[in-house]
Amino acid sequence: MNKDWKIETLAVQAGYTPENGGARVVPIAQSTTYKYDDAQSVADLFDLKREGFFYTRLANPTVDCFEKKVAAMEGGVAAVATSSGQSANALALLNIARAGDHIVAVSSLYGGTVSLFTNTFKKMGIEFSFVLPDASAEEIEKAIRPNTKAVFAEMLANPALVVLDVEKMAAVAHKHGLPLVVDNTFPTPYLCRPFEFGADIVTHSTTKYLDGHATSVGGIVVEKGGFDWGNGKFPELVEPDPSYHGTAYVRDFPACPYSVKLRVQWIRDLGNPMMPFNAFLTMMGCETLHVRMDRHCSNALELAKFLAAHPQVSWVNYPGLEGNPQYDMAKKYMPKGVSGVFCFGVKGGSKAGEKVMNALKLAAICVHVADLRTCVLHPASMTHRQLTEEELVAAGVSPDLIRVSVGLEHIEDLKADFDQALNA
Numbered sequence: 001m002n003k004d005w006k007i008e009t010l011a012v013q014a015g016y017t018p019e020n021g022g023a024r025v026v027p028i029a030q031s032t033t034y035k036y037d038d039a040q041s042v043a044d045l046f047d048l049k050r051e052g053f054f055y056t057r058l059a060n061p062t063v064d065c066f067e068k069k070v071a072a073m074e075g076g077v078a079a080v081a082t083s084s085g086q087s088a089n090a091l092a093l094l095n096i097a098r099a100g101d102h103i104v105a106v107s108s109l110y111g112g113t114v115s116l117f118t119n120t121f122k123k124m125g126i127e128f129s130f131v132l133p134d135a136s137a138e139e140i141e142k143a144i145r146p147n148t149k150a151v152f153a154e155m156l157a158n159p160a161l162v163v164l165d166v167e168k169m170a171a172v173a174h175k176h177g178l179p180l181v182v183d184n185t186f187p188t189p190y191l192c193r194p195f196e197f198g199a200d201i202v203t204h205s206t207t208k209y210l211d212g213h214a215t216s217v218g219g220i221v222v223e224k225g226g227f228d229w230g231n232g233k234f235p236e237l238v239e240p241d242p243s244y245h246g247t248a249y250v251r252d253f254p255a256c257p258y259s260v261k262l263r264v265q266w267i268r269d270l271g272n273p274m275m276p277f278n279a280f281l282t283m284m285g286c287e288t289l290h291v292r293m294d295r296h297c298s299n300a301l302e303l304a305k306f307l308a309a310h311p312q313v314s315w316v317n318y319p320g321l322e323g324n325p326q327y328d329m330a331k332k333y334m335p336k337g338v339s340g341v342f343c344f345g346v347k348g349g350s351k352a353g354e355k356v357m358n359a360l361k362l363a364a365i366c367v368h369v370a371d372l373r374t375c376v377l378h379p380a381s382m383t384h385r386q387l388t389e390e391e392l393v394a395a396g397v398s399p400d401l402i403r404v405s406v407g408l409e410h411i412e413d414l415k416a417d418f419d420q421a422l423n424a
Ligand SMILES: Cc1ncc(COP(=O)(O)O)c(C=O)c1O
Pocket: 084, 085, 086, 087, 089, 110, 112, 113, 154, 158, 183, 185, 186, 204, 205, 206, 207, 217, 218, 219
């Protein structure tokens, strides 16, 4: 692999290089375990003295290729694939925060992430402070405490579609010795690479555009490399780990200490890795990502324009639309497009919106987003249902908001479908 390859070439080629006479497409290693001729080889693997595979809960050859592909596409040094996007975000933070610690997060987030942070992490003794997406550097700094361990945000918030000012966020985090963790699910590395703007860790629900065909739930955590874990705030990365034979991650794995720790502690103990068949399918999705994303973006822009001009529509939020308050931020961080997702409201509010959703024929009502079939969803009654009214406002979810995930169908068929549903 050549590190200077463009994202399109990395999407197609990175992660797997066949040997002479080997399978051209990455093989699926559908095996829980691996055979060795002598006991010492296995002991060395357990001691992390050599690279290799011994049990698929920790690592698997197909999943390994997928991890290398996504790491290359994001421009990171290493990645760990997980069973879902939820586990990617959970492990990304558990890897650096423990009971008694605190994390600052931007409030416009996917509902499942809000629930993870405000319920489950709270029970585990990890506290969160939320800042508004347009918070000033001073306001974000005010939220940081001596026990803060990370700043977390979504690059393009689901479903509020707020574009993160990632440079500002990274500057504040770094001033306080903290890593910036960015969920890059909606943009994908094709539209935006947060590491280029200062992020330190990137997560994905690979269930979305990376798979792109709605076949496989999965997640991934990518490490940029180079963050100073030895700055005194992260002793667990520096001091010998008694649960792993005294391994000191920064000392023993200086290139990617965060990823090694995440795998050998958290994936080993909680047991939520990606499975090989899902890695295979998601890799196939990655290989066409750039082609699909261009069409998702152009279809979304055209459908958003069509709806913005429709007499039955009260508002449209798509950062790619000229005049949208996010337009300049979107152009700065995602010049190629702002994904295939946008939101709109129908005149008559959520009741009228529900009728429109029911009347759509091509676009389906699905609890999903970011795949090749157009679908719609009402977050307030579905994905964000567990949130309180206050949390809904903070997440940017109004009661009438309909989220559209624009697929790869012909744009004229999509326009006709929304038009007939709005006029019904
Ligand atoms: C931005 C974002 N992050 C994380 C998740 C959770 O991912 P998964 O459903 O793969 O667990 C989602 C799911 O919709 C999401 O949209």
